[in-house]
Amino acid sequence: MTRREESRIGTAAVTVIVVCGAAISMLSFGPRAAMGLFMAPLSDTHGWGREIFALAIAVQNLVWGLSQPLFGAVADKWGETRVIILGAVLYAAGLALTAVADTPLTVNLAAGVLMGVGVAGSAFAIVISSFGKLLPAESRSWAFGIGIAAGSVGQFLFAPLGQAFISAYGWQNALYYMAIIMLIIPFLALGLRSRPGHAAGQQSTQTLSQALGEAMGHPSYVLLVIGFFVCGLQLAFITVHMPAYVNDIGLDPKWGAWSLGLIGLFNVVGAYSAGVMGGRSSKRLMLCWIYLLRSAAIAMLILLPATPATVLLFSAAMGLLWLSTVPLTSGLVLVMFGPRYMGTLFGFVFLSHQVGSFVGVYLGGVFYDRFGSYDLFWWVAIIAGLFAAAVHYPIREAPVARLQAAE
Numbered sequence: 001m002t003r004r005e006e007s008r009i010g011t012a013a014v015t016v017i018v019v020c021g022a023a024i025s026m027l028s029f030g031p032r033a034a035m036g037l038f039m040a041p042l043s044d045t046h047g048w049g050r051e052i053f054a055l056a057i058a059v060q061n062l063v064w065g066l067s068q069p070l071f072g073a074v075a076d077k078w079g080e081t082r083v084i085i086l087g088a089v090l091y092a093a094g095l096a097l098t099a100v101a102d103t104p105l106t107v108n109l110a111a112g113v114l115m116g117v118g119v120a121g122s123a124f125a126i127v128i129s130s131f132g133k134l135l136p137a138e139s140r141s142w143a144f145g146i147g148i149a150a151g152s153v154g155q156f157l158f159a160p161l162g163q164a165f166i167s168a169y170g171w172q173n174a175l176y177y178m179a180i181i182m183l184i185i186p187f188l189a190l191g192l193r194s195r196p197g198h199a200a201g202q203q204s205t206q207t208l209s210q211a212l213g214e215a216m217g218h219p220s221y222v223l224l225v226i227g228f229f230v231c232g233l234q235l236a237f238i239t240v241h242m243p244a245y246v247n248d249i250g251l252d253p254k255w256g257a258w259s260l261g262l263i264g265l266f267n268v269v270g271a272y273s274a275g276v277m278g279g280r281s282s283k284r285l286m287l288c289w290i291y292l293l294r295s296a297a298i299a300m301l302i303l304l305p306a307t308p309a310t311v312l313l314f315s316a317a318m319g320l321l322w323l324s325t326v327p328l329t330s331g332l333v334l335v336m337f338g339p340r341y342m343g344t345l346f347g348f349v350f351l352s353h354q355v356g357s358f359v360g361v362y363l364g365g366v367f368y369d370r371f372g373s374y375d376l377f378w379w380v381a382i383i384a385g386l387f388a389a390a391v392h393y394p395i396r397e398a399p400v401a402r403l404q405a406a407e
Contacts, residue, residue, distance in 0.1 A: 009135070013073045017134050018143050020191030021127040021398070022217040026085060027185055028122040029151035030158030031095060031178045032060070033117065037162045038098075042107075048182035052104045056112040058361065061236070063116025064123075065354020071121045072129060072347030073208060076340065080130035081189045084341075087121020088185035094118050095179035099172040103393040112345045121186055124151050125350050128330045129343035138279070140334065144327035145275015152267040206402070211341040212348075214402070220395040221345070224332055225352045227287065230388035231325050232356030234294060234381050237364045238263075238318065246373050258308075259315040266319025274324035283328040285336070290321050290328075296384035297321070302378045332395065338403055 039053045062391030075083040094114030103109040120126075124147050131143045158178070206214075215221045243256030278286060301314040333346045358382075368378040398404075 001203050009242060011049070014139050014143075016132065016144055016191050018139075019263075020132055020188045021143070022146050024122065024185050024188050024192075025124045025127050025147045025150040025175060027156070027181065027188075028091065028119060028154070029124065030154030031091075031182065032119055033155040034158040034162040034178075035060075035111065037159070037166060038171055038175070042097075042098075042297065043169070046102065048104070052107060053111070056108045056110075057106075058114030058358065059108055060116040060119070061200070061354055063113050064120045065357070067117045067120035068125055068350045068354070069344055069347035071126060072343030072345070073128055073341075075126055075343040078207065079193070080089045080126050080133075080343070081193045082190040083126055083269045084122050084130075084192065085186040087118050087123075087126070089118075090114055090186075091118025091122055092182040094178040095175050095182065099175040101302075113239075115135050118182075122182075123392070124148055124326070125310065125346060126343065126366045127192075129339075129346060132330070132334050132339040133340045134192065141279030141327060141331055142272075142276045144330055145272040145278070148271035148275070148326045149268045152264045152271065155264050156261075170215060206340065208341060211337065211345065214400060215345050215348075217336060218336065218400060220336060220397075221333070221349075222352055223391050223395050225347075225349050227272035227291070227388045227391045228325070228329055228385045229352045229356035229359075230291065231351035232358075233360035233384055234298075234356075235322065235360070236357035237360035237377065237381060239369070239376060240361045244368075245309070246311060248373065251306060251308060251311065255308050255311050259311050262312060262315040263319040263322055267318050267322040267324075269322035270322055270324040271327065273320075275327035278331050282397060283331050284392055284395045284397045287325060287328050287332075288389045290325055291298070291385045291388040291392065294318065294321050297380045298378055298382050302375065317368045335397060336400055 002405065035057055040051055043050050043053055044050075071083050071087065091114075094110050094117075097110035097114065101110045102374055119127060127147045128144055130141055135143055162174055162178065165177050170176070177288075177340060239260065241260050243253065246256035246259060247253050274286065274290075295316055302308060304310045305342040322391060330342075330346050337345055363380075364374065364377050367380075368374055
């Protein structure tokens, strides 16, 4: 076999891995992003207040974060393919059981716990872990960007698709159909099976407990965990409270919907671009700039006159900066510790993100109820962004001593 033929086979393998991983990320992110469509019909059907379903979605996000390190550890030991298959099945079960849940407890168990665990097992964090182990070093950064960008594509596809299902077949059947779609994921996961020579770093004799001890004692990893908390706080606050804020400042509610849509659209560009640029530039400095620019965008929103143009400009800017942190943050984990326990170590970083999400959503509501507006919390988000930029600056973008000694 010639070297050119080997290169061609390698390129084909990279293509299969990236396409399958991106498709998984797209499908797994779609339904959870469209769950807001089901709040009104589900609540009205059962005669409930909307806080019951809202609590279930809050539980889903928290369970997702708590489950991510566990699924990362399982993936590091037995492979991402098995984890993704299990996660997809649990995800589908959560969607289907939400359709028949008739008590607040069962809704929380189905839409909250089951879907939260399912997303943790099948979403982009596990896909990125797989990319880190299966892809050659020169392909990882841009592949991370594609994996994250694909999630936003899923949000765009499933929002209108879910609404079309609801309009045509009713909300319960719509959940069943989305559950069936989730069962495509296990077949795509077969494209991420480890092959001999592809799972770089698997020969390490380091144990999981040693890897966790090494990471938790590494100042740069701790700073990365702290910084990602801010990412979750900012993004979740904007996702949940932006439509209400737009209404509060006297604009037509349609601009709130346009705001979220524009964020998703520009996130596709931002996430992929961050992945590509992260392979060529300092990931640490790029993260510093992302958090600084987020603070600048938020300041622009609250200081400039309240107009549709201001809201749309803010949304486009935030979209570019939205999940662009993920390929860079996961890339730093890979640089520092290698691919062997990437699923576990990025899982703990992502847990910090989800805790930040919970805090951002909850405190945003608390501040609004206490002060009658979101103004003070916007300033909290600005200061948090400046803090995150400062936290990322001293991070050492280099392998730990163990990996340097092995080179």
